[in-house]
Amino acid sequence: MKGGHDMMIEAQTLILGAGLTGLTVAAGLRRAGGRPVVLDKSRGLGGRLATRRAETWQFDHGAQYLRPRGPEFAALLDALKPSGAVQAWDAAGEGAPAYVGLPGMSALVRPMADGVEVHRGVRVAAARRAQNLWHLSGPEGEPLARAPVLICTIPAPQAAAVLEGHPLAPRIGAVAMDPCWTLMAAFAAPPDLPDISRAPDSALPWIARDGGKPGRQGETWVAQAAADWTRAHLDLPRAEAVQALLALLRDRAGGHLPDVLHGDAHRWLYAEAPSPLGVPCLSDPDSGLIVAGDWCLGSRAEHAVLSGEAALAALPPLAAAASAMSAG
Ligand SMILES: Cc1cc2nc3c(=O)[nH]c(=O)nc-3n(C[C@H](O)[C@H](O)[C@H](O)COP(=O)(O)OP(=O)(O)OC[C@H]3O[C@@H](n4cnc5c(N)ncnc54)[C@H](O)[C@@H]3O)c2cc1C
Incomplete structure (x- = not known):
């Protein structure tokens, strides 16, 4: 390469x-x-399929997990399992198996x-x-x-x-493709949130403890903003986006977050095609x-x-x- x-x-x-x-x-x-x-x-x-590393932290800030529905994708994931590059993430389950790449999503x-x-x-x-x-x-x-x-x-x-x-x-x-502001945060202690929160109609439809995925550790969290919220805040400077996203997360965590050890945000301009x-x-x-x-x-x-x-x-x-x- x-x-x-x-x-x-x-x-x-x-x-x-x-x-x-x-x-x-x-x-x-x-x-x-x-x-x-x-x-x-x-x-x-x-x-x-991306993983951001910062200091000792790592965050999957793009695709969160992979859930094969057809044989082609299932075969691709199966072929990677023996090398350890792919592992099941049971918490994302909802019935069907879900997988993540190891050490990060791009291992795939x-x-x-x-x-x-x-x-x-x-x-x-x-x-x-x-x-x-x-x-x-x-x-x-x-x-x-x-x-x-x-x-x-x-x-x-x-x-x-x-x-x-x-x-x-x-x-x-x-x-057309929708944009997505994504928060990457590491906390000094566990926030009052379940490992995964799906709330499709909220400003943060997806919140997950990245550190809870196989092969990861710590209180590292990823939260994705809704397309409408992202569009309304598209040109926010990154540092302000981090604060705005943390405020949304705080609301969801009962009004309190532990000390933030690391906070960053990534703006995907073309995240998904509705x-x-x-x-x-x-x-x-x-x-x-x-x-x-x-x-x-x-x-x-x-x-x-x-x-x-x-x-x-x-x-x-x-x-x-x-x-x-x-x-x-
Ligand atoms: C926030 C987020 C969450 C997601 N969550 C999930 C999930 O949980 N599960 C799931 O299955 N999928 C998820 N997805 C979708 C998944 O990531 C994509 O479907 C998949 O990775 C798309 O692959 P691709 O190769 O088609 O496009 P991309 O991964 O976008 O690859 C395109 C490449 O082209 C390059 N490129 C673009 N323009 C140029 C240029 N002008 N010159 C040179 N290079 C260029 C880019 O750098 C990029 O590497 C998510 C995506 C995002 C953004």
């Missing part, structure tokens, strides 16, 4: 996004003997990136088709990469912006483009895997057409 970027990347297949969708595609291509190249703007792997995707060329810290601002190739460029217009086939797996609003001008862009851009696209991926053989992501089908990690699998299935005919075009 590579960090930063200082050269033009040439590949047969470029995958934009090293989240669960992009790495599902990358791992599948790799298994089939391909050599995909993955680009991601962030420093880590896993996208919204790490094996998928094995042997795959991943360039991190590469923000793609635009992807344009010219002379039978995709040309990817950065925020200053600097050329970054080119390839006959592009698989775009970033959140819908970002994909629509990067692919501006492409015939599929308006359809992608029509899928009205997903409705098909597992989009494919345009004429331009060698596949567009995938959880938002095609829903807002859960399983949807990312299913969309990635669908992209893999759509790839062979599209890749054959693209290489014939670039050869001609």
Whole structure:
């Protein structure tokens, strides 16, 4: 894996996004003997399957747990169990088994990136088709990469912006994604809260003791704000967001919280798609483009895997057409 970027990347297949969708595609291509190249703007792997570390604390500030409903996702989790990268989190239960990654949520995707060329810290601002190739460029217009086939797996609003001008862009851009302010707090003592509180109609629909998950410890808590609350506070400076979120949490904890040893917040601009696209991926053989992501089908990690699998299935005919075009 590579960090930063200082050269033009040439590949047969470029995958934009090293989240669960992009790495599902990358791992599948790799298994089939391909050599995909993955680009991601962030420093880590896993996208919204994320864990933040600060001092001695750690917080899953994106996806909270994984609950397989279909065989594909269940098989992926089963394959990871022997390595200890995935364990059941019984408290999240509600009947069906739920799992978390160990030591953090992104442990799930790490094996998928094995042997795959991943360039991190590469923000793609635009992807344009010219002379039978995709040309990817950065925020200053600097050329970054080119390839006959592009698989775009970033959140819908970002994909629509990067692919501006492409015939599929308006359809992608029509899928809105809700934002989510997420609180990460460590306390000196247990707050007066159950390990998990689900309250869908409140300003904090999800509160959980992250430290209670397998392999974690301590009074580390994660709370997610509702989309409406987040929108109303979207531009709050981070420190103020922390205080506002702590105030909401305090209300829920009976008006009192123990001493806060660590408090931070993360603003997910594109957390989930309330009205997903409705098909597992989009494919345009004429331009060698596949567009995938959880938002095609829903807002859960399983949807990312299913969309990635669908992209893999759509790839062979599209890749054959693209290489014939670039050869001609
Ligand atoms: C707060 C929160 C809680 C959640 N809770 C759960 C849960 O409990 N259970 C569950 O199953 N799911 C949950 N989810 C959803 C789950 O995290 C996602 O469905 C899944 O991780 C999406 O994977 P993805 O690969 O489609 O997208 P992402 O993980 O978003 O990956 C896209 C990648 O593209 C990169 N990228 C974006 N734009 C660019 C660009 N211009 N240039 C380069 N790189 C770019 C990003 O850095 C990112 O790594 C939650 C999500 C959030 C935000």
